[in-house]
Amino acid sequence: MDSQRHDETGAVLVLALVFLVAVSLIVTGLLTFVGTSLTDSGTYANDRNLQYAATDAVNLAIQNTRYQFDNYGLLDAASPQSCLSPVYPVANEATSIAVYCSMVWQPDNADGYTRTITYSACPSGGTATACAAAPLLQAIVAFDDNPPGSVQPTSVPTKCTQIINNGSCGASLTQLSWLWNPVVPVVSSISPSSGSTVGGDTINITGTGFVADETVSFLSESGGAPVNDPNASGYNPAIPATIVASPPSNCALPTCLQVTTPSVIVGSSYFVTVTTPSGTSAYSAVFTYNPAQPVVAGLSGAVTGGSVTGGNTVTIEGTGFWSASSASSTLVYFCPTAGGGCIASPSNTMSGGVVTTNGSPYQSLTALSPPVGPSGQGTYEIQVEVNGQRSNLTSQAAAGSGFSPPVFTYNVLVPIVTSVTPAPPATVAVGGSITINGYNFVTGITVGFCAVTNTSPFYSTSCVGSGQGGQNMTTNFTIVNTTQIVVNVPSSLTPGTSYYPIVGVSPYTGAVQPGNPFNEPSDEFIYS
Numbered sequence: 001m002d003s004q005r006h007d008e009t010g011a012v013l014v015l016a017l018v019f020l021v022a023v024s025l026i027v028t029g030l031l032t033f034v035g036t037s038l039t040d041s042g043t044y045a046n047d048r049n050l051q052y053a054a055t056d057a058v059n060l061a062i063q064n065t066r067y068q069f070d071n072y073g074l075l076d077a078a079s080p081q082s083c084l085s086p087v088y089p090v091a092n093e094a095t096s097i098a099v100y101c102s103m104v105w106q107p108d109n110a111d112g113y114t115r116t117i118t119y120s121a122c123p124s125g126g127t128a129t130a131c132a133a134a135p136l137l138q139a140i141v142a143f144d145d146n147p148p149g150s151v152q153p154t155s156v157p158t159k160c161t162q163i164i165n166n167g168s169c170g171a172s173l174t175q176l177s178w179l180w181n182p183v184v185p186v187v188s189s190i191s192p193s194s195g196s197t198v199g200g201d202t203i204n205i206t207g208t209g210f211v212a213d214e215t216v217s218f219l220s221e222s223g224g225a226p227v228n229d230p231n232a233s234g235y236n237p238a239i240p241a242t243i244v245a246s247p248p249s250n251c252a253l254p255t256c257l258q259v260t261t262p263s264v265i266v267g268s269s270y271f272v273t274v275t276t277p278s279g280t281s282a283y284s285a286v287f288t289y290n291p292a293q294p295v296v297a298g299l300s301g302a303v304t305g306g307s308v309t310g311g312n313t314v315t316i317e318g319t320g321f322w323s324a325s326s327a328s329s330t331l332v333y334f335c336p337t338a339g340g341g342c343i344a345s346p347s348n349t350m351s352g353g354v355v356t357t358n359g360s361p362y363q364s365l366t367a368l369s370p371p372v373g374p375s376g377q378g379t380y381e382i383q384v385e386v387n388g389q390r391s392n393l394t395s396q397a398a399a400g401s402g403f404s405p406p407v408f409t410y411n412v413l414v415p416i417v418t419s420v421t422p423a424p425p426a427t428v429a430v431g432g433s434i435t436i437n438g439y440n441f442v443t444g445i446t447v448g449f450c451a452v453t454n455t456s457p458f459y460s461t462s463c464v465g466s467g468q469g470g471q472n473m474t475t476n477f478t479i480v481n482t483t484q485i486v487v488n489v490p491s492s493l494t495p496g497t498s499y500y501p502i503v504g505v506s507p508y509t510g511a512v513q514p515g516n517p518f519n520e521p522s523d524e525f526i527y528s
Contacts, residue, residue, distance in 0.1 A: 057088035057097040066170035074103035078225035098124040113142035182278035185209035199263030218270040294320035310371035332367035334380040415503040448473035452498040
């Protein structure tokens with residue numbers, strides 16, 4: 001009988017094969033893990049180098065911009081400007097870091113900040129606009145450029161100068177934010193996109209990146225860029241809008257904001273920007289203001305004693321005047337309160353200053369008073385016209401505005417005689433003429449002659465009081481200019497008598513001729 005042999009030789013071989021396969025898989029996995037780890041370590045090192053370089057680049061840009069007001073052309077620039085040159089290299093990499101800056105100058109900021117600069121850092125090679133919209137690193141730094149111990153300007157602000165030149169640029173700084181890969185807000189549209197200069201219109205702002213603690217600002221623009229220093233005060237202030245606390249359901253964060261537009265007094269079109277802790281939207285969306293009826297709040301400075309020949313400077317305060325650089329046309333009229341037609345000012349300019357009185361902003365407009373002639377003495381109310389719309393004339397002064405009422409007073413311009421030609425003790429024959437020298441000789445004056453007395457005050461008071469030009473009045477004279485009159489001496493004078501001329505104005509209702517009726521012996525001549 002044959003015997004069959006049974007053992008485990010085959011089973012051992014199978015187990016060996018299984019073991020080899022398992023070990024191979026484990027070794028392969030370990031090798032893959034080690035390779036991935038080495039790759040990740042290299043990537044992490046590259047990222048770290050990029051972050052280090054971005055940090056250093058932004059800090060260097062902050063130093064570059066701190067101690068000079070604007071050495072990179074940031075103020076009122078249409079887009080961010082490069083504020084680091086050359087670009088900052090990244091260690092062990094072929095790339096480098098570029099930094100772009102934008103600046104807002106608000107010297108009257110209640111927080112004491114005068115310049116706020118946004119620094120956007122990105123790998124070089126892209127555009128400034130693209131970097132600011134999606135920066136690798138963004139820092140926002142506010143500088144206080146006021147000299148230590150001072151307060152924010154209350155008058156016309158000035159741009160700071162370098163500290164090394166005894167200036168105050170960068171006297172202190174405050175880091176407002178430092179964010180990696182921030183979501184910068186974007187404004188895509190505004191609806192409606194126009195409204196009245198008086199403000200109060202409700203608009204929807206749509207875009208991305210809006211959050212609960214944002215602010216919305218209006219900044220005057222022209223030609224696709226912020227207006228460069230539109231005011232005499234030298235800066236373009238951003239005007240805050242009021243965010244509606246409970247907007248409708250179809251306008252909700254993070255893609256929609258509803259705001260109430262502010263009133264404006266300069267320009268017709270404004271950039272609308274949204275600012276969050278992650279940055280400020282680009283200058284792109286524009287809101288257009290339609291002109292509203294201007295309002296005259298009152299006058300400041302001297303408003304009485306105006307000359308009937310015109311040329312006095314009047315400072316008008318109010319709203320809706322707009323700037324001379326805008327497309328609007330601003331006119332100033334002087335309207336007699338006693339009735340009659342209004343007279344246009346021969347010249348007016350925007351003084352540019354925006355003054356705040358009793359918490360309300362007013363714009364200043366300077367105008368020259370027009371000539372009204374001697375018969376035009378009296379009070380005149382000021383009227384301002386913008387784009388064909390005039391301010392009201394009745395009770396137009398704002399209650400409690402802090403200004404004088406919008407009324408300008410013309411006074412009689414008193415003629416003054418300084419001498420006559422030929423010079424005393426010259427004699428003038430019958431039918432002869434003299435030249436009267438002096439000031440304020442205007443159309444409508446009267447000319448007469450009074451005898452010199454031998455006792456103080458050496459002139460005849462009865463002669464002065466008897467007529468607007470004294471006795472022996474004549475109409476036979478020529479006004480050469482405001483300082484000279486040529487007069488044919490009337491034949492009614494007494495030969496051998498000394499006379500002095502009286503130059504008056506008409507109408508005149510006082511008991512005594514205004515001004516000095518007799519100045520000095522240089523006024524005298526002898527009629528022969």
